[in-house]
Amino acid sequence: xxxxxxxxxxxxxxxxxxxxxxxxxxxxxxxxxxxxxxxxxxxxxxxxxxxxxxxxxxxxxxxxxxxxxxxxxxxxxxxxxxxxxxxxxxxxxxxxxxxxxxxxxxxxxxxxxxxxxxxxxxx
Numbered sequence: 001x002x003x004x005x006x007x008x009x010x011x012x013x014x015x016x017x018x019x020x021x022x023x024x025x026x027x028x029x030x031x032x033x034x035x036x037x038x039x040x041x042x043x044x045x046x047x048x049x050x051x052x053x054x055x056x057x058x059x060x061x062x063x064x065x066x067x068x069x070x071x072x073x074x075x076x077x078x079x080x081x082x083x084x085x086x087x088x089x090x091x092x093x094x095x096x097x098x099x100x101x102x103x104x105x106x107x108x109x110x111x112x113x114x115x116x117x118x119x120x121x122x123x
Contacts, residue, residue, distance in 0.1 A: 073112030
């Protein structure tokens with residue numbers, strides 16, 4: 001009986017070590033890919049998707065890091081380099097900064113692609 005109890009405790013500790021130490025709903029880093037970049041550019045290239053009229057529009061020249069959190073859709077945090085532009089039409093995937101200064105930005109986006117729901121929540 002003691003051997004069975006010891007084995008059960010040992011098994012429980014092994015199983016516990018196999019479980020991720022990340023909580024459900026936490027942000028996790030993912031590679032920038034066509035899907036998350038597609039969500040990004042869909043949201044950032046349309047003024048209707050911005051939650052604040054004070055947020056700048058950004059022409060992104062590089063993606064440094066992408067974090068995502070699965071909720072009713074996906075919350076993203078895009079860590080990017082780019083420049084502020086004066087219109088969302090200038091924030092499309094093929095945009096260029098020209099002589100505008102390149103800066104770091106963290107742009108937060110909510111996307112629920114299957115319902116066509118997008119929101120730029122913070123720049």
